Amino acid sequence: MDDSHPLRRGPAAGAPIPASGAWRHGDPVGWRKFATVCSERCFALEGGGTLDEITLAYETWGTLDASGSNAVLVCHALTGDAHAAGPSGAGQPTEGWWEPIIGPGKPLDTDRYFVVCVNSLGGCQGSTGPWSPHPADGKPYGARFPVISTRDIVRTQALLADRLGIARWLSVVGGSMGGMQSLEWAVMYPDRVGSMVSIASTAAASPMQIGWSETGRLAIVNDHKWNDGDYYDAPDGEGPHEGLMLARRIAQIHYRSDDSLEARFGRAEADRLDKFNLWDRFQVESYLDYHGSKLARRFDANSYLILNKTMDLHDVGRGRGGLEAALGRITCPTLVVSIDSDILYTPRQQFELRDLISAGGAPLEFDTIHSIHGHDGFLIEFDQLGPMLDEFVSGIDKGA
Amino acid sequence: MDDSHPLRRGPAAGAPIPASGAWRHGDPVGWRKFATVCSERCFALEGGGTLDEITLAYETWGTLDASGSNAVLVCHALTGDAHAAGPSGAGQPTEGWWEPIIGPGKPLDTDRYFVVCVNSLGGCQGSTGPWSPHPADGKPYGARFPVISTRDIVRTQALLADRLGIARWLSVVGGSMGGMQSLEWAVMYPDRVGSMVSIASTAAASPMQIGWSETGRLAIVNDHKWNDGDYYDAPDGEGPHEGLMLARRIAQIHYRSDDSLEARFGRAEADRLDKFNLWDRFQVESYLDYHGSKLARRFDANSYLILNKTMDLHDVGRGRGGLEAALGRITCPTLVVSIDSDILYTPRQQFELRDLISAGGAPLEFDTIHSIHGHDGFLIEFDQLGPMLDEFVSGIDKGA
Numbered sequence: 001m002d003d004s005h006p007l008r009r010g011p012a013a014g015a016p017i018p019a020s021g022a023w024r025h026g027d028p029v030g031w032r033k034f035a036t037v038c039s040e041r042c043f044a045l046e047g048g049g050t051l052d053e054i055t056l057a058y059e060t061w062g063t064l065d066a067s068g069s070n071a072v073l074v075c076h077a078l079t080g081d082a083h084a085a086g087p088s089g090a091g092q093p094t095e096g097w098w099e100p101i102i103g104p105g106k107p108l109d110t111d112r113y114f115v116v117c118v119n120s121l122g123g124c125q126g127s128t129g130p131w132s133p134h135p136a137d138g139k140p141y142g143a144r145f146p147v148i149s150t151r152d153i154v155r156t157q158a159l160l161a162d163r164l165g166i167a168r169w170l171s172v173v174g175g176s177m178g179g180m181q182s183l184e185w186a187v188m189y190p191d192r193v194g195s196m197v198s199i200a201s202t203a204a205a206s207p208m209q210i211g212w213s214e215t216g217r218l219a220i221v222n223d224h225k226w227n228d229g230d231y232y233d234a235p236d237g238e239g240p241h242e243g244l245m246l247a248r249r250i251a252q253i254h255y256r257s258d259d260s261l262e263a264r265f266g267r268a269e270a271d272r273l274d275k276f277n278l279w280d281r282f283q284v285e286s287y288l289d290y291h292g293s294k295l296a297r298r299f300d301a302n303s304y305l306i307l308n309k310t311m312d313l314h315d316v317g318r319g320r321g322g323l324e325a326a327l328g329r330i331t332c333p334t335l336v337v338s339i340d341s342d343i344l345y346t347p348r349q350q351f352e353l354r355d356l357i358s359a360g361g362a363p364l365e366f367d368t369i370h371s372i373h374g375h376d377g378f379l380i381e382f383d384q385l386g387p388m389l390d391e392f393v394s395g396i397d398k399g400a
Numbered sequence: 401m402d403d404s405h406p407l408r409r410g411p412a413a414g415a416p417i418p419a420s421g422a423w424r425h426g427d428p429v430g431w432r433k434f435a436t437v438c439s440e441r442c443f444a445l446e447g448g449g450t451l452d453e454i455t456l457a458y459e460t461w462g463t464l465d466a467s468g469s470n471a472v473l474v475c476h477a478l479t480g481d482a483h484a485a486g487p488s489g490a491g492q493p494t495e496g497w498w499e500p501i502i503g504p505g506k507p508l509d510t511d512r513y514f515v516v517c518v519n520s521l522g523g524c525q526g527s528t529g530p531w532s533p534h535p536a537d538g539k540p541y542g543a544r545f546p547v548i549s550t551r552d553i554v555r556t557q558a559l560l561a562d563r564l565g566i567a568r569w570l571s572v573v574g575g576s577m578g579g580m581q582s583l584e585w586a587v588m589y590p591d592r593v594g595s596m597v598s599i600a601s602t603a604a605a606s607p608m609q610i611g612w613s614e615t616g617r618l619a620i621v622n623d624h625k626w627n628d629g630d631y632y633d634a635p636d637g638e639g640p641h642e643g644l645m646l647a648r649r650i651a652q653i654h655y656r657s658d659d660s661l662e663a664r665f666g667r668a669e670a671d672r673l674d675k676f677n678l679w680d681r682f683q684v685e686s687y688l689d690y691h692g693s694k695l696a697r698r699f700d701a702n703s704y705l706i707l708n709k710t711m712d713l714h715d716v717g718r719g720r721g722g723l724e725a726a727l728g729r730i731t732c733p734t735l736v737v738s739i740d741s742d743i744l745y746t747p748r749q750q751f752e753l754r755d756l757i758s759a760g761g762a763p764l765e766f767d768t769i770h771s772i773h774g775h776d777g778f779l780i781e782f783d784q785l786g787p788m789l790d791e792f793v794s795g796i797d798k799g800a
Contacts, residue, residue, distance in 0.1 A: 147677060207683070214649070218642075252611075257608075258606060262606055276445070278543075282712070
């Protein structure tokens with residue numbers, strides 16, 4: 001094999017990749033705050049089993065008003081974290097993932113609203129997850145971390161809301177995995193949700209989403225450095241980075257669209273070469289390498305396994321008599337946003353949400369982001385998404 | 401980890417998977433015939449390098465007429481082989497992949513036409529490929545097998561046509577990778593192609609196709625049992641089967657569609673279980689397991705690498721002044737078939753073929769298969785595809 005083999009060209013050749021992107025005690029924490037939301041008694045999980053103690057990492061922007069009525073919860077997507085807005089800095093290598101949406105004078109105007117974003121339970125940016133010490137032996141949970149559900153995540157967010165003095169959110173807003181949480185909030189806590197926004201999300205994971213999700217999980221566990229989930233103490237930060245990179249590559253393709261990749265890359269070549277070498281790359285391959293490597297430097301493979309499974313298990317109808325009955329429970333004003341080129345969270349799923357929620361009688365608005373960028377549109381098309389959020393949340397605020 | 405971990409539940413738990421699905425001397429050969437098309441002098445490859453000797457495995461149906469004017473070449477897709485029609489039997493575990501299309505009285509009527517299908521160069525069902533002995537040491541080429549192009553494959557088919565006494569095909573027909581070959585035939589050998597059919601194929605691989613293709617290749621080489629391509633002599637048929645299964649899983653999803661998987665599986669569960677185990681499967685996961693395992697039992701991972709790269713390199717415009725100039729060379733009557741739900745070989749690519757070929761003046765017909773089954777539609781929707789092929793090829797035959 002020649003030296004351009006990707007296994008010899010990947011991030012392993014550069015700076016070492018940490019075994020986990022998780023915050024650890026003593027690391028700089030960026031703008032995060034931490035709350036232990038469950039310590040007096042254990043937290044019972046929907047799927048059985050318990051967690052003894054749960055820490056949540058979160059960020060806030062703006063000021064909670066005296067009546068506690070101006071709080072907006074923003075729920076992040078799979079590989080997001082609590083840093084929805086703000087600059088990069090020590091302990092926070094990237095700027096906020098919704099920087100153009102959240103801030104003074106922005107669509108979620110922090111001069112008016114108190115915005116909260118919580119790193120998900122099961123995540124790796126400060127909240128309890130597979131990287132956390134298992135109470136039995138103090139070693140990381142690894143593969144011992146239990147499978148959690150969207151409902152478990154939402155229940156931990158509700159405990160944090162109690163701590164912050166927020167009895168009722170003005171709005172709960174999320175895209176993709178975050179939208180799953182918005183939906184569960186509206187179904188589980190109708191008295192605590194003043195309005196809800198679901199962007200490019202779904203009432204229940206589709207078989208195509210499950211299939212893609214499974215391939216990502218298998219890419220990780222097929223990497224022998226995954227080592228049954230036990231890699232946190234591996235020398236030199238060794239871990240299933242190749243597997244996680246591959247999982248990310250798979251995802252990065254269906255996060256975009258044919259038109260998006262065609263417009264950006266076409267058949268441009270990344271490597272100067274004769275084109276007839278198995279490992280010479282087109283630009284699109286270099287792009288996927290980049291995104292794979294970038295994720296492997298900041299995200300924990302075990303969190304990727306857990307949160308992907310959480311999304312596959314997402315089904316607001318489970319134990320509630322099906323989707324129609326569950327979505328019929330929603331009473332708050334709701335905004336459902338579709339992206340026309342999304343092949344992962346398809347317009348079909350958005351129409352289903354629209355139809356089933358409005359059938360239950362909740363005031364429903366539906367809007368479509370027109371984009372070539374597919375699912376990633378909710379992280380790109382701020383010129384369209386911003387006014388939608390501004391108008392919807394402002395309308396709720398004035399009506400409240 | 402529990403015992404239901406997929407790595408402990410995959411095909412390794414059943415019958416051993418052969419290191420290669422390739423035919424080897426002494427194995428039953430089914431209905432295949434073999435021809436050595438290049439032995440007197442070596443075969444120079446488009447990308448540089450040579451092959452000393454090339455054997456092609458092929459099948460034929462019907463009888464070549466005295467003038468040699470009734471021959472139809474059918475080109476198979478990525479994991480297909482020469483057995484396009486006919487039953488299963490020793491050396492041929494499955495019935496023909498286009499069984500409803502080829503045969504007496506069928507759309508490609510073998511009472512009228514002499515139909516030929518050739519296992520691709522680089523393949524693993526009897527034609528020279530990575531499993532073949534390297535002339536230097538008699539051991540399998542493995543990763544030493546050169547990268548080949550669609551044009552190389554077509555040139556070997558032309559050498560076989562010479563051997564069979566076919567100066568000019570009545571029609572060259574192919575879907576997906578096979579359609580790439582149809583297109584190259586029409587561009588490279590205008591005097592030898594009476595008509596051409598391209599089904600769900602493309603003038604050049606798109607960045608989305610390349611991206612998905614790359615993830616499949618990385619899934620294979622990330623499997624440490626790939627062993628730099630040298631696994632043919634591994635004990636107990638060990639090889640990169642997990643990697644190949646993962647590559648197939650990735651592909652099997654984009655071969656279908658959201659609607660297709662939703663209609664067939666929804667959120668049905670495969671494993672009786674509490675649903676909160678990382679490795680408990682939905683039906684769609686079981687389906688992907690099945691297809692991955694099935695391919696790993698019959699296909700060689702190194703062939704998968706080579707032929708995927710061939711498809712990524714496919715660009716009829718390369719070295720010919722671009723797509724418009726190259727497709728403008730086509731003079732024969734052409735049928736382009738699109739599948740409306742195909743997210744891999746998108747309708748955009750079919751419209752491009754239609755527009756650029758007809759702009760060059762070739763008689764062009766365009767038809768669309770209406771299907772929920774995505775790219776796999778050309779292997780499923782025989783009720784629609786059959787009449788299209790029948791009408792088109794009959795028209796050419798009568799006009800000839």
